[in-house]
Amino acid sequence: MNATLSILRRELGAYFNTPIGYVIIVFFLLITCFIYVTQLFQAGSADMRGYFGLLPFFLMLFVPAISMRLWAEERKLGTLELLMTMPVKSWQAVLGKFLAGFTFVFIMLALTFLIPLTLYILGNPDTGTIIGGYLGGLVLGMVYLAIGSFASSLTSDQIVAFIIGISINFLFFLMGYQPVLDWIKDFSPLVSSVVQRFGVDYHFESIARGVVDSRDIVYALTITGLFLFLNVLVIDRRR
């Protein structure tokens, strides 16, 4: 546990000791808040439904940018060799880095607090849906992070890690995308409904409304666990 925490600390420090962390956060806040504010004035209602509806897409793009450096940079710099010759088990390193990335996602989402704050000042928003929405965002961030961390472990090039991460995220998105499901339904309605359940949209569409179902949490934890496991395999396989 000590090793995992040490790695978590170091990794989180690395996000904030270099420009990368700040750039990602500032960009994320700028874009999401801008989109939200324009929507707010168009829709004229004091809630975050529009925001939470778009959040999955932003996370799909931003989280791979957060995770891309976790393993790829160490490979490129050669520091992976020192890390993996310490008396540290592979899963401890994988978990430590993952948790650091997750903490970063948490901070990034937490910094959007001004949005709900302005809503509370302007009107009387539903707290439940807001909490549910943020929770869903965190859980989705966790899934994308596990995927992105796995992608990062496959290569020494951060850009490639980013692209692989986005591609896998997009694949999961497609599995819940209606036109794709309709197309599959033409061949087999059974396969279509099975595929749908793997899709991110199926589980997180309800998040936008602030409804968090335990089945969605199970889905998220399973996908996260799967990709973390694959991550450990890849790190060990290089041997």
Add this chain to the structure above:
Amino acid sequence: MSADILVDVNHLVKTYGPLRAVDDLSFQVKRGEIVGLLGPNGAGKSTTMKVLTCYLVADGGTASVAGVSIDVDPVEVRRHIGYLPENAPLYTEMRVKEYLEFAGRLRGMPAARRRERIDWAVKACGLEAKYMSPIGALSRGYRQRVGLAQAVLHDPDLLILDEPTSGLDPIQLIEIRKLIMEIGKTKTVFFSTHIMQEVEAVCNRALIINRGRLAADGSPSELKTKLGVNNLENAFLKATGHEALTA
């Protein structure tokens, strides 16, 4: 196996696809020895070290460090080793202090011992002036010293150093060599180099590797006698199948 033998390598094999980087390599290192690993580039020196430190898995043969086999308990093996890879890869955005703290934590050292050992390592490696510097701002010589500090931090039985003097200027070279000799007084050191004077000056034993196999093994003077030459350069050349230089 006597407690005397720290490293025991038996018929080690490591392949990268069709290439046999380490091809049936066997040798032993006794406690207290300072062993120089010589060989042409691509001979398998780094690969041997990566297998010993359990960074890579062997494709054949066995090896053990302090009696612990590398296939049975790699994490335990790593506890006995202080390793410095080629080019001292370090986290450039960290300060020396932070980095050594991190290394100490990863080694499972409790706070008091960590502080004590970091103080010692910083002094031993001459890093007092650079303690608060970001590693990225350090010259190669100083980075090498930070790498060495991290390797000796937990007081390991065995130090494995991959070309610790490569790329250093003459002054830095002497400093690092002095360091290795100092550490070698109480620890077992296993390092690779291309510089023959280093081996003569520092090592009491040298292993010459060529194409993944052991070409020669002995003290510098033994090697010169065995190969019938008057200096180590020629010993190296003859052992690797080349003509000795007469000039």
